[in-house]
Amino acid sequence: MSPHPLDILSAAETNAARDLILSLHPNAVLSFREIFLEEPPKQQLIQFLTVEHAGKTAPAPTRRALVQYDVIGSDRVPEFHESVINLDAQKRESQTVVDKSHHASLTLSEFDTLVEVCTKSQLFKEACAEYQLPEGFEVIVEPWPYGGLSPGEENRRYFQGLCFARDTRSGNPDSNFYAFPLPFIPVMDAHKQEIIRIDRLATGGKSDALDAKTHSKKIIDHCKSSEYVPELREKGTRTDLKPLNVLQPEGPSFLVDGSLIEWQQWRFRVSFNPREGAVIHDVYFGGRSIMYRLSISEMTVPYADPRGPFPRKQAFDFGDGGAGNCANNLSLGCDCLGVIKYFDGIVTGPDGTAKVAPNVICLHEQDNGIGWKHTNWRTGRAVVTRSRELVIQFIITLANYEYIFAYKFDQAGGINVETRATGIVSVVNIDTGKTSLYGNVVSPGALAQNHQHIFAVRIDPAIDGYENTVVTEESHRAPVGKTNPQGNYYEVRQRVIERSECFDAAPMDNRIVKIVNRSKTNPISGKPVGYKFTPAPTQLLLADPDSVQSKRALFAQHHVWVTKHLDGELYAGGRYTLQSQNEIGGVADAVKRDEVVENADVVVWNVFGLTHNPRVEDWPVM
Amino acid sequence: MSPHPLDILSAAETNAARDLILSLHPNAVLSFREIFLEEPPKQQLIQFLTVEHAGKTAPAPTRRALVQYDVIGSDRVPEFHESVINLDAQKRESQTVVDKSHHASLTLSEFDTLVEVCTKSQLFKEACAEYQLPEGFEVIVEPWPYGGLSPGEENRRYFQGLCFARDTRSGNPDSNFYAFPLPFIPVMDAHKQEIIRIDRLATGGKSDALDAKTHSKKIIDHCKSSEYVPELREKGTRTDLKPLNVLQPEGPSFLVDGSLIEWQQWRFRVSFNPREGAVIHDVYFGGRSIMYRLSISEMTVPYADPRGPFPRKQAFDFGDGGAGNCANNLSLGCDCLGVIKYFDGIVTGPDGTAKVAPNVICLHEQDNGIGWKHTNWRTGRAVVTRSRELVIQFIITLANYEYIFAYKFDQAGGINVETRATGIVSVVNIDTGKTSLYGNVVSPGALAQNHQHIFAVRIDPAIDGYENTVVTEESHRAPVGKTNPQGNYYEVRQRVIERSECFDAAPMDNRIVKIVNRSKTNPISGKPVGYKFTPAPTQLLLADPDSVQSKRALFAQHHVWVTKHLDGELYAGGRYTLQSQNEIGGVADAVKRDEVVENADVVVWNVFGLTHNPRVEDWPVM
Known part of the structure; x- marks a missing residue:
């Protein structure tokens, strides 16, 4: 059976791409970095998916691999190449020698x-x-x-x-x-x-x-x-917690078929790549299209210690090292309860050989408390439901730190993207008895430096189709007057995002972001169908705007970026973040194109994070 | 055995208080409203608790009942009385005839x-x-x-x-x-x-x-x-969700002895009263004092429809009707999973007779995902813990609406107060085919009006003792300069709350609120011991400041109020909210006393809420 266009490359496909590259550089020393699926151009994939959703079979788009590798010169300074391989035709379609001012992600x-x-x-x-x-x-x-x-x-x-x-x-x-x-x-x-x-x-x-x-x-x-x-541990571990077991005697409620997942009116695909980790595609609910692609795009962790080399202490965990590359094997350490389905990934060794990365994504259901409840006080009749969630999770380890990322789907058509930070806080030595302006002493001699984590989620929506419009909606106090005689009225105010732009959260105005399809009206409300999210009003990047930390993380300086879709534009902080001095090809550049995003193929990027001034209680593991 | 001073009144004690009141008004027609525990004055209770925590027995403070009742006059206009009964001496200690400008809570x-x-x-x-x-x-x-x-x-x-x-x-x-x-x-x-x-x-x-x-x-x-x-339901209910069972084969990990609850280093008491519902008292963690009293103090729900009588549509669900009075019997409708312990309350009939309100509070443990995780990438060793929570929950029904309140205790000394809103959104008739500025049509002919829910949680802290200080801490961008040569430094700035005041959330400055005990220093960080919370930056009351809606809900206009403790000052929106025109005796009046709250018996009130502009998807039950 031929793979679905969104299936990750098999080991055989990966190795075929490697072989082709090797044959194209017969006399060079090569060091492979990554080989993974080059997703079909959106317009081609949409054509395929439209036919597929209609229950028919369409010819699949060309199967392609992106191969990233170094050609090692005699001076040991490598040339970084990115080649796109047409796997169907066994041909190289394009080759880019990346300018030496950029650096490939680390392996x-x-x-x-x-x-x-x-x-x-x-x-x-x-x-x-x-x-x-x-x-x-x-x-x-x-x-x-x-x-x-x-x-x-x-x-x-x-x-x-x-x-x-x-x-x-x-x-x-x-x-x-x-x-x-x-x-x-x-x-x-x-x-x-x-x-x-x-x-x-x-x-x-x-x-x-x-x-x-x-x-x-x-x-x-x-x-x-x-x-x-x-x-x-001298004190051992706690012994006074009795078991709490989650049992699903009839098995899970989801169906998995390759990359396809179906559960409670949801139907979508999951893929995995070395940079973004788990990615969600082609999301439908109740037979209606919701999203083309959903991914965690980037994250930066700038440290605030002004001393010595620490201004350089700033990681881009997706762009520098790759969330997929750093993904945990989740069957180790029994991370979830209930019935778990695991998905494998493929990673590439320096010789280009595919290796299975087992259990890098897990899928399970979990209970999330009361779904809804109503008691008719006249009759005493209480009707109550539990809320069940479907969770697609991956966990990455970056040296001392762990991040837990989860896409959560609920029974009412809602999607939550969750990030949790755990692991060990980054510490440096501090003299006995001293305290610092740059962090807190969390263990004798160990100063945990103040820092931020700023994430970007990329939302490529498809609300009942691929032409959508972004609208902000706010609630505002209204003056007493003819239309508000007793002062209790408040005004709900909308603003249409007409051209690519960025803006911030505004919780005091209850600012929400709606992605709507103006060509479809909800028959009850009379308003365009849509999805909304509330941008979390988390603190943005604090570094001075003229600092290197700021210049290379423009994405971290606004909560919402609205851009016109462009194939391959997946990374909020730009394609090459390792050792970058400026953000290039990230969301700021995308906004600068100043394109029409009304009734268009729009992409919405949501930035959020946390300022972490560590506490003693964060030690030894947060 | 004599009751603990924080135990709620028994039926016998309630009835004894009723009998005493009846004997004091031999010739009047009485209608009882509420009879419940008048908690001991804080200083007396602290004395008792201090001895108790030292493992000794102290003489218990006087056991008192607050009796609220109407003396019905010949004109059928009742006089509202509040009497405090000394149950030990079977005597009335005080009697207040409430000014007729105030109204008793409804029954x-x-x-x-x-x-x-x-x-x-x-x-x-x-x-x-x-x-x-x-x-x-x-x-x-x-x-x-x-x-x-x-x-x-x-x-x-x-x-x-x-x-x-x-x-x-x-x-x-x-x-x-x-x-x-x-x-x-x-x-x-x-x-x-x-x-x-x-x-x-x-x-x-x-x-x-x-x-x-x-x-x-x-x-x-x-x-x-x-x-x-x-x-x-014509379509019935979903049949494609398989069971997910939570089993605790060895029983729960908590111990309950009357009002006392012990779990995972926590030790605290829970009580119940008609106004506040479940209240948490005398909270210790690891043998150290954390909190004297924790309660949900008030909530207001103003509606934003300016037409006709709707400016009057504003409920104070705690002050008007009483969260305890409206509490659900939680064993109906199987609200929780796992092993549940229920607590009963006592309610009072119009004749003053005590009646058991069964299962008004539930206590259970729940899993909350990964507690912490770290993988040593050198060795591949992953250590992961689950996070267990202890939940004290009560649910209230107010006509169409339900609120789920939970105090959640975690294994690391953290407390979360959670509110969830469910039930049926309030609707009014709207003509066929019309839409409105005042809400959304959620079902044909049914306009769900825009409204807000604004809650106040009262925190009476006792961090390692009863003299605490409130400090705000913010993180601020710092200019490039001698102490910040590369611009990556940010400044952590503190402000001590010296006198009673109110202030707002400031998420863009990462404003957190610390309650510290300056007389105790953390031996590792060298800083005062404390607890922190992050005020949620939710939208505050939108009604015009000169409107009745605003004037009677001053508490809803700032996120944090810091006041000096005063016995009986428990209600953020004042003691009498029903039909009020102004907030009297609420947090705004408490702040106006302009008292020293540094190294003092301080109370912190946290206000948060949601602006609810309903959606079709909220119907028929949210």
Whole structure:
């Protein structure tokens, strides 16, 4: 059977794409980064889906692979290529050699390289030797993207390592090394595979200078063990919680057929790619079209410590490393209750070979309390329903941090996108007894730096069709007057978004965003059919507008972006975020095109986040 | 065994209080409203609790009942009395004859009276006779509080009835009459027990005048049946949802002993009273004091339709009718999953006799998804916990509407107060084919009016003791400069609330509210111990500041109120809200006392709500 156009590439398809690329570069050294489905152009896919929803079979659009790979030159400086392969014709359709000012997303093998290079580096060994670690402690290098280049810095490919000490005495490899932060960061030139510099970290407190390195050689003697692995905890784990089991004796209520999921009037597809993780496609409810594509597009995590190299501490977890690449195997650690269906992904090794990433998405139902209730007080008759949700979930680990992303579908046609943050907060060493303006001491010697997490969800709507209009609606106080004699009236005010633009949440005006189809009227209300969402009024990016942190994350500076659909424009912060100095090709550029988005193929991006000034209670795991 | 000072009055205690009052008014006609526990003065109760927590037994404070009753005069105009009875000494300690400008909360028997009085009223019969209802339809009167008096109106005690027609042909008493609204409202003078007026309702649309009564005699012929009771639904109910069962084979993890609840380091008491419903007291976590008292204090629901009598449509569900009085019996309608423990309340009949209100509070545990997770990517070891919550819940029915209130305790010392709104949206008749500025047509002929729900939660904190301080903390962009060379730093700014005041949410500044105990320092962070909450930036009351709706709901105009504790000051909107024209003795008056609240016995009130511009999808049950 031929795959559905939205099915992810099989291992065989992935390897076929690899083979074709290898054959096209017979004399070069190649290092593969990612190979994944190049989704069909929207107009082609719509044609296919329209026929499919009519219950007929249409010819499938061409099956394509996007192959991202480095061609390694003699100077070890790679050329980054992006090729689109027509898998049906076994031909390359396009090839882009990416301008060297941009960097490909990192691969986890580059993280391994950093650790290896540190181990061999004389500079790094000397830095380690400066400190007197207690017996039984070893240095751990935690690879990180380098962050935004400092002004004037040569734009080579760099990686940095945050360093910690691990207590090996228990023999348990999961002893929590984050409790013992070391005050230096090795910086690797990825082309040379060489540590070019050791950045030294300040460890002072409130009254110290920004660069105060006031620590002693016995750098972690004031730190304290902070274990989270059950067998290492002195106090063990709680024993006073009795089991609560979720049983579904008749099995789940959903049907899964390949990428197709059906449940409670819903019908949609789920896919998976290395950058966005789980993506939802072609969403129908009760036989009516709701959405063409729904994805988590980007996330940035800027840190607010102004010292030394920390202004560079800013991750773009989707663009830099890839949410799909960092996705957990969910059958480990029994993350959900009830009957779980898992979906596998495909990842690519440096030699381009496909490898199954097992259980990267899970699907399950859960109870969400009372759905609705009404009691007729005259008769005493109570009618009550439970609310059931269908959850498509993936969880990513980025060094110390975990994010839990869930698309939740309810029984009434509602969709919720949920993000939860957990894992271990990022800490740096601070001298004994000091406190800081840049964060809170969460464990002795461990300063958790203030930071933000700002997410962008991309909504490609299809409300009863693909031509939609975005409208904001607000509720406003109205003055007393002829139409409001007693002052209780408030005005519901709408504004049509005519051309691409961005705007912010306005909770005091109860601003909501409606995506409507003006060509279809609800027969009861007499108003256009639509979906609404309320942009969460979360704090936007705080960094100074002229800072590198701000310039590379324009998307994080407004809550809602409304743009005209363009094939391939999926990433709020731009296609290449690793070491970027400016956001290029992100939502800000899309808005600048100043296109008509009324009764058009419109895309809505919703930005939200959290400002996290850590607390002691966040430690050791949030 | 003698009751704990926070135990609700037993039936015997209630009846003893009644008997004492009857003996004190030997020659009068009395009508009882409420009899419930008068909690001990805070200082006395603290003394008792301090000794109790030290594991010793202290003499219990005097056990007192508050008795609210009418002394009916010869003119049938009642005098409203509030007496405090010392149950230990069987003596009246105080008696207040409430000024006639205030009205006692309504009792459900007054609602019954309205229905009876309508049935006998010639005026009402004539109004009904003007309309041609289809065969098999009968008129239903839905009693409502009268709302705020119109300017210049004589301040007698009134009730009003919203009128609907019920289809009796099925023989099912739960046929949904709200689908058939009638355009008149009988107004009763409660003293005379007489319908004094029929208010006529406009039924026009956008281009009509405010008072356009453009309907035909066949007033509900364009309305449409909207059943929610399963056996009346033509389409039945969904059959494609398979069971999801929550089982706790070893029973729940909580311990209950009278009013005392213990679970996962938590220890607190729960009580119940006719006005506030479930109240939480004397909250400890891990042996440390957190809160003295936590309650849902008030709620107002103003409607925004400027026509006819609707500016009076504004309920104070706690002050007008009493959340406790309207609490559901929760074992009917199986509202929760898992192992449920129910608590009973006591209600008082017009003759003062105590009656058990069964199962008005439920207590259960529930799963809340992943608690925390971390995967060590080096070793692949994932550690994940589930999050368990303890939920104390009560549900109230107010005519068409239901509210679900829950106090949720988590395993990490966190408390969430949750409100959910369900039930049936309030509708009025609208002419065929018209739409309105004042709401949405949710069913043919049924206009759901725009309205708000604004809640106040009262937090009486006791963070490691009873002298606490409130601090706001915000995160602010900082300019580039010597202390912020690369612009990534943001400033965390605190402001101490020194004197009683109110302020609003400020999500763009990430404003949080901390309640701290400055006399205790967290040994790790070096900062005062405290609890924080983030005021939800929901829209505040929209009515014009000079409107009656606004003047009687000052509490609904700011998100946070910080006041000095005063015994008995429990109600954000004041003690007497029924037919009020101004908020008296509410939070605004408390703030006006301009007291020192730094290192003091401080009370924090949090106001939040929702602006509800109804949608077709809200019908027939939200």
